[in-house]
Amino acid sequence: MSDKKDITICLGSSCFSRGNGKTLQAVKEFFDKNNLSDLVFFHGELCTGNCSKGPILKIEDDLYQEVDSDGAIDILKKVFEEA
Numbered sequence: 001m002s003d004k005k006d007i008t009i010c011l012g013s014s015c016f017s018r019g020n021g022k023t024l025q026a027v028k029e030f031f032d033k034n035n036l037s038d039l040v041f042f043h044g045e046l047c048t049g050n051c052s053k054g055p056i057l058k059i060e061d062d063l064y065q066e067v068d069s070d071g072a073i074d075i076l077k078k079v080f081e082e083a
Helices: 013-033 069-082
Strands: 005-010 040-045 057-059 062-064
Antiparallel strands (some): 057 062
8 A cells, every 4th residue: 555645636618617627727836835745645536526516636535525726735735734
């Protein structure tokens, strides 16, 4: 089992059309800027089954709903402050 933090972004058409494309870029930039890329397994998922609550970001077992790029960065800052 990897020690990397598992972070998943929904890339299904509903979440993507609601802004997860922009959030994807913001999250990648956050990891690069803060030298976190080696500490995370960041990947996409085609659908989390929560389309009406999207965009979705999942960190380990925590599911965040209706997340925009600014909200995702706020969540990641909190997650990595605790790490």
